[in-house]
Amino acid sequence: MKKRWIEWLFQPLAVVLALIFTTIVLLIAGANPLQAYGNILSGAFSSTSKVADSLVAWIPLLLATAGLLITFTAGLWNIGVEGQITLGAIFTTWVLRALQDTNTAAWLILLLGFLAGMAGGALWAALVGILRIYGGVNEIFGGLGLNFVSTALVIWLIFGPWKRPGVGSMSGTVPFDERLWLPMLPGLRLSLWALILGILAIVAIYFVLQGSYFGLRLKAVGRNRRAAALMGMSPSRYGLAAFLICGALAGLAGAVQVTGVYHRLIPSISSGYGFLGLLVAMLVNYQAIWVAPIAFFFAALNIGSIQLPIVLKLDSTLSGVLQGSLVLFVLLMDGVRRNLLNRRKE
Amino acid sequence: MNETLIIGLAGILAAAAPLLFAVIGETFTERAGVINLSVNGTILLTAMAGFAVAIATGSTILGLLAGAIIGALIALIIAFSSITLKQSQVAVGFVLTLLCRDLAYFLGNPIMGLSGPTVPHLPIPGLQEIPILGPIFFKHDLLVYSSYLLVIVAYLYFFKTRPGLMLRGIGERPAAAFVRGANVNRLRYLYTILGGALVGLAGPMYSLSVKAGWKGTVSGLDGIGWIALSITIFGAWNPARAAFGAYLFAFLQWLGLALQPSLPNIPSQVLQVAPFPLMILTLMLVNVGNSEWMEQLLSSLPEQQRKLLLKILRVLRSSPPAALGVPFERE
Numbered sequence: 001m002k003k004r005w006i007e008w009l010f011q012p013l014a015v016v017l018a019l020i021f022t023t024i025v026l027l028i029a030g031a032n033p034l035q036a037y038g039n040i041l042s043g044a045f046s047s048t049s050k051v052a053d054s055l056v057a058w059i060p061l062l063l064a065t066a067g068l069l070i071t072f073t074a075g076l077w078n079i080g081v082e083g084q085i086t087l088g089a090i091f092t093t094w095v096l097r098a099l100q101d102t103n104t105a106a107w108l109i110l111l112l113g114f115l116a117g118m119a120g121g122a123l124w125a126a127l128v129g130i131l132r133i134y135g136g137v138n139e140i141f142g143g144l145g146l147n148f149v150s151t152a153l154v155i156w157l158i159f160g161p162w163k164r165p166g167v168g169s170m171s172g173t174v175p176f177d178e179r180l181w182l183p184m185l186p187g188l189r190l191s192l193w194a195l196i197l198g199i200l201a202i203v204a205i206y207f208v209l210q211g212s213y214f215g216l217r218l219k220a221v222g223r224n225r226r227a228a229a230l231m232g233m234s235p236s237r238y239g240l241a242a243f244l245i246c247g248a249l250a251g252l253a254g255a256v257q258v259t260g261v262y263h264r265l266i267p268s269i270s271s272g273y274g275f276l277g278l279l280v281a282m283l284v285n286y287q288a289i290w291v292a293p294i295a296f297f298f299a300a301l302n303i304g305s306i307q308l309p310i311v312l313k314l315d316s317t318l319s320g321v322l323q324g325s326l327v328l329f330v331l332l333m334d335g336v337r338r339n340l341l342n343r344r345k346e
Numbered sequence: 347m348n349e350t351l352i353i354g355l356a357g358i359l360a361a362a363a364p365l366l367f368a369v370i371g372e373t374f375t376e377r378a379g380v381i382n383l384s385v386n387g388t389i390l391l392t393a394m395a396g397f398a399v400a401i402a403t404g405s406t407i408l409g410l411l412a413g414a415i416i417g418a419l420i421a422l423i424i425a426f427s428s429i430t431l432k433q434s435q436v437a438v439g440f441v442l443t444l445l446c447r448d449l450a451y452f453l454g455n456p457i458m459g460l461s462g463p464t465v466p467h468l469p470i471p472g473l474q475e476i477p478i479l480g481p482i483f484f485k486h487d488l489l490v491y492s493s494y495l496l497v498i499v500a501y502l503y504f505f506k507t508r509p510g511l512m513l514r515g516i517g518e519r520p521a522a523a524f525v526r527g528a529n530v531n532r533l534r535y536l537y538t539i540l541g542g543a544l545v546g547l548a549g550p551m552y553s554l555s556v557k558a559g560w561k562g563t564v565s566g567l568d569g570i571g572w573i574a575l576s577i578t579i580f581g582a583w584n585p586a587r588a589a590f591g592a593y594l595f596a597f598l599q600w601l602g603l604a605l606q607p608s609l610p611n612i613p614s615q616v617l618q619v620a621p622f623p624l625m626i627l628t629l630m631l632v633n634v635g636n637s638e639w640m641e642q643l644l645s646s647l648p649e650q651q652r653k654l655l656l657k658i659l660r661v662l663r664s665s666p667p668a669a670l671g672v673p674f675e676r677e
Contacts, residue, residue, distance in 0.1 A: 152616045331438055
């Protein structure tokens with residue numbers, strides 16, 4: 001019994017250490033830490049519309065993390081997820097722009113837009129997979145390189161072929177017709193459709209990984225490629241499938257950002273949700289069951305820190321410092337815990 | 347020789363100096379068998395911190411020192427988590443790269459756009475008078491000269507000294523090195539920290555010399571660390587080939603800038619990312635020889651063409667140290 005206690009102690013300890021670290025960072029910046037934390041909390045939870053905003057940020061994070069669980073299970077580091085979100089947004093925008101002046105029904109345009117977004121994300125992810133399997137380019141570098149390319153692509157589109165009448169601007173393309181906006185809950189910026197999509201995605205991924213034949217084989221490939229290959233499972237085929245699924249979900253996140261949040265294509269459309277998803281996946285130790293609450297907590301931190309520059313003249317990247325140090329200390333404490341257990345066994 | 351060409355070449359040597367420190371530093375670390383994936387974040391954080399220290403103290407030397415210390419500390423976290431705790435090097439390195447970037451932007455907010463001290467120019471008397479070569483090689487600051495020296499020293503250390511032999515041993519066959527009396531894990535700590543300190547110098551070399559100042563997200567430094575990591579691979583963990591890679595990269599970047607006026611239809615943001623597809627392409631070139639389909643293709647070719655292709659692939663190929671990323675366990 002006593003051993004259990006000690007094991008459980010390490011996670012709260014990691015949280016405490018992350019808070020101490022962030023507090024020191026705030027003190028170095030000459031800020032009042034309590035004021036800063038209070039500001040984040042009130043910025044995320046003080047009203048219904050703020051909680052709704054946190055949910056708006058939760059959706060793409062949920063979608064990206066759900067996809068990343070699949071690539072992590074296959075033993076792959078899909079750092080290209082940012083670019084996959086962006087490509088999803090580009091493809092969705094493309095379809096919406098092409099069809100919005102036709103007589104096509106709004107629901108059909110949106111449906112096609114979402115499918116195109118998934119295809120765009122999957123395409124970009126497939127590129128990373130192909131580069132790895134046939135070109136020998138590690139997926140970390142392939143994905144990262146394609147992230148930068150996707151950013152350039154968005155900027156080129158916004159300032160080139162899709163620029164606003166007159167002169168292109170960093171504020172993005174011309175907003176779509178209002179009939180192509182995802183319907184919002186009254187008085188809020190939150191779309192029920194997008195929320196359902198996000199929840200469905202993580203639930204589906206949970207069941208795929210827990211109970212399906214595909215999930216089981218994916219795990220086998222991720223744990224031991226060589227053994228899996230000897231058992232007749234092709235690691236490259238499963239790896240590619242994992243990339244396609246993750247890319248499609250990331251593309252869906254891009255589609256949601258375009259149709260449900262910004263109603264146009266903007267330069268930083270992926271908003272860092274891909275990288276944040278990687279952090280969430282690491283923090284929950286790749287267990288689908290914990291993704292929803294942790295992702296919501298991270299989303300709330302992002303929304304809560306938006307006001308920091310206005311109220312306290314602090315940069316909003318404070319949320320990133322808190323999130324990053326949390327994951328770092330959880331990884332370190334997990335290592336310390338295992339180290340102690342091993343030592344005791346010997 | 348053309349005046350603009352001389353200025354261009356001199357500029358390329360200067361621009362490559364910080365990159366060389368980062369690449370050689372990472373080469374030390376990876377030769378010992380450890381991957382420090384935090385390079386991108388480390389460069390951003392040390393660029394900001396080095397600049398902040400230089401402003402506060404008025405001393406660029408202290409700024410550089412601060413960068414080296416911070417780089418070493420970040421590397422210490424990597425070493426501790428991967429060597430002692432046996433956590434995933436990729437996971438910890440990636441978290442650190444994001445955390446350091448956010449730290450740089452958060453803490454650097456108040457000094458954004460300030461002007462600060464820069465490392466003074468120091469043309470070498472005598473040598474700078476040499477026609478053509480003088481203005482290209484010897485009209486820089488101390489940092490650029492030390493980047494030449496670093497490449498030479500690192501090359502000699504790796505391939506001509508006993509400790510260098512040991513270093514290569516603990517990355518290739520740690521068990522064999524251990525039998526010969528090497529304390530594998532202690533040496534890995536040492537080289538990870540040394541490599542981190544060199545990477546940490548790259549940051550202030552930007553903010554105090556090549557791209558003076560700190561401009562937050564528009565500093566143009568985000569991504570350079572990933573380029574450094576891929577040049578380490580392109581360089582096949584050999585300082586000479588890595589130096590070639592860094593200079594080639596600096597040349598291509600200069601070419602992009604030089605061509606910009608003649609390509610007015612392409613926004614500058616697009617030209618700025620040109621290095622990244624290039625990075626993917628070069629990684630493909632150096633790795634494609636290891637892939638399955640290439641072997642199949644080779645076996646289907648007629649003798650003469652196969653030999654030629656094999657020769658090309660062998661020149662290009664870059665294979666990592668055998669124990670890169672693998673923790674060492676004493677049996």
